[in-house]
Amino acid sequence: MNPARLLRLAISVVAFGNFHPHALSEPPSSAPKTKPKPMKVETKPAIPSDEELRKRLTPLQYAVTRENATERPFQNEYWKHNAEGIYVDIISGKPLFSSKDKFDTDCGWPGFAKPIDADEVKDLADKSLGIERTEVRSKTGDAHLGHVFNDGPKELGGLRYCINSAALRFVPKEKMAEAGYGEWLKLFTPKKTPTAKPAGK
Numbered sequence: 001m002n003p004a005r006l007l008r009l010a011i012s013v014v015a016f017g018n019f020h021p022h023a024l025s026e027p028p029s030s031a032p033k034t035k036p037k038p039m040k041v042e043t044k045p046a047i048p049s050d051e052e053l054r055k056r057l058t059p060l061q062y063a064v065t066r067e068n069a070t071e072r073p074f075q076n077e078y079w080k081h082n083a084e085g086i087y088v089d090i091i092s093g094k095p096l097f098s099s100k101d102k103f104d105t106d107c108g109w110p111g112f113a114k115p116i117d118a119d120e121v122k123d124l125a126d127k128s129l130g131i132e133r134t135e136v137r138s139k140t141g142d143a144h145l146g147h148v149f150n151d152g153p154k155e156l157g158g159l160r161y162c163i164n165s166a167a168l169r170f171v172p173k174e175k176m177a178e179a180g181y182g183e184w185l186k187l188f189t190p191k192k193t194p195t196a197k198p199a200g201k
Helices: 003-017 050-056 059-067 182-188
Strands: 085-089 095-098 121-126 133-138 144-149 160-163 168-172
Touching (some): 050 059, 059 144, 095 160, 121 144
Antiparallel strands (some): 085 095, 121 133, 133 144, 144 160
16 A cells, blocks of 8 residues: 555544544533522512501501500490401501401400411510500511400410401401402311211121
């Protein structure tokens, strides 16, 4: 074989042995190209400014929720109110109590056995009258609601949430879905009781 041809053949073999498929593509970058994950930012509903609250609330509602006042007993909107629905925070709109847990009281204010969502209601020590009491405030709206006592019906748990009507807004059951509270309609759905299966023969 011609020496010159043999030399060209040897060069071709060596070049082919060093060939890599990615040599014709773009060189890899030093770091993999990945899209940054969006940061999760938790947003907390802001409490309206004091100026806005004074415009939006009645003088009594403002005095109760922002100044810890107490409305007159037996002369408030929800003391003898028995319609089905939920009671929401007058400031934040968060659900607080259900008519399912409301019971008649002799104190002159609405009484509830428990809140709908315990995380939305906070208890604080109150010694403003020189006696030990437990104040009830809404978590999101930071509104003064009333007080909780241990003299409620035993069959309902023994607690009495004595709440100012002025701190609440009532949403009737038939309007809850329209008002954005559809998920709480489950409170009014009768629980299914399992039926006993007939004994096999």
